[in-house]
Amino acid sequence: MSSPALSLDGVGFSFPGRQVLAGLSFNVAPGEFVAVLGPSGGGKSTLLRLIAGLLPLGAGRVLVRGTPVTGPRQDVGMVFQKATLLPWRTALDNVLLPAGFRRGASPAERTRAENLLAAIGLADSANYYPAQLSGGMAQRVGLARMLLHDPDLLLMDEPFAALDAMTRERMALVLQKLWQERPRAAVFVTHSIQEALLLADRVVVLAHSPGRIVADWPVPLPRPRAPETMATPEFNELALKLRRLFDEVAA
């Protein structure tokens, strides 16, 4: 097996007077999609910030493609729960933010941004400002922005949590399509069991106070997964198992 795309070893973190994460260890292989399920306030966002190099580690080690994380890096792309688009920039410019907008971008980056917008069905909206976009469109722009520099590791913090149920499911399928075109290591934080099972190769379940791993299960469902997948017995059995575990953890 090749070296992991992401490797966590005994990761811990505390805010003053409050331990958020303790002794977290897991690996993500190249091209592997891992969903992290956990109760809210359980430290999932903190975990992603640590991996992204946005917060200094408290304890343990985080390696991305074999090298320790010391700060944000270009081979890691991130999306957030809120779309976090700059309201004063067009959709295209927002996608090009990692390259320094249109002015700073190379022709290749520009072409890639346009292709990404086309891939998520927003080719005609390239010159729209965020105020002109719906929540789902804005979040898709966020996905395109994450993919601009073709990162090897994707970090996604409940990216669809703020959307309505229909849009949310559609977004999961858009993400699956983007990911299947070029599978890469991904950590996808969610509190939706359905979403986790629709997207992930593996589900990691975190418990609360301090955040720690209580389960790390494979999701042996064939791809591409579709709304029909959610009606299969395998899907429902796994969902039920996760639900039981989740209730235990929360109790």
Added chain:
Amino acid sequence: MKAAFARFAPPLVTLVLILGAWALATGPAGLPSYLLPGPWPVALSLWNGLIGTGSFWPHIGFTLTSTLLGYVGGSIAAIIVGVAAAESRLFERFVYPYVVAVQAAPKVALAPLILVWFGFGLASKVVLVALICFFPLLVNTISGIRGTDPELIEMARSFSRSRGFVFLHVKLPAAAPAIFAGLQIGIVLALIGAVVGEFVASDRGVGYLIGSATVNMSVTTMFAGVIVLAGFGMAGSALVQRIQRRVVFWDNAERHIVTPQETA
């Protein structure tokens, strides 16, 4: 045409009513003209000062010069200091509490002192105007930059963007609406500052014109002066608002943009 009529007709009606009431109050049965002159003499005085003899123009020129120089200078200084302050922890800890305290003090009270320091000419008025517009804009600039959505800053950081980039492309645009609010307050305060400076000591300016009319008990000229000032205040305010609409276009974008249909 119809829309313009609908927009301007109601305030025009109000204006006619006010002028009518004013004419009545100063008519034969009303107040004596040395207390409240009628609309007609005031209009005549305006006509004379602006067009007939043109005697108002040197005063207007003086007041506008000190207002504009002070406003531009004070605003540039406020934005520069505000940016430095918002980006510096030391400034926040050591100086900011005093900025807030000084902001609450009425700067016009310093007018006599500034006149002693900078003389009775243009310089003292410019300094007073600059000082008066400085603080509201400073406070707005600082709070605007500080108020930037931390999630936007974190997003930009996650894409390896430099501190300079984050400032220029995230914090400064995020602060722009607050900065323009400060500029809007400033343009009105600037005119007040210039006039107060002229009240205290000057041999020119619209404030001087009003002040010397008081000595002559020429209430008509005082009214004409106040109307001229009101005109410039409104024009300045409208100009800043126009610039604001163009620069901070996204702040009210939702209102004039039709949201396109979501494409699946």
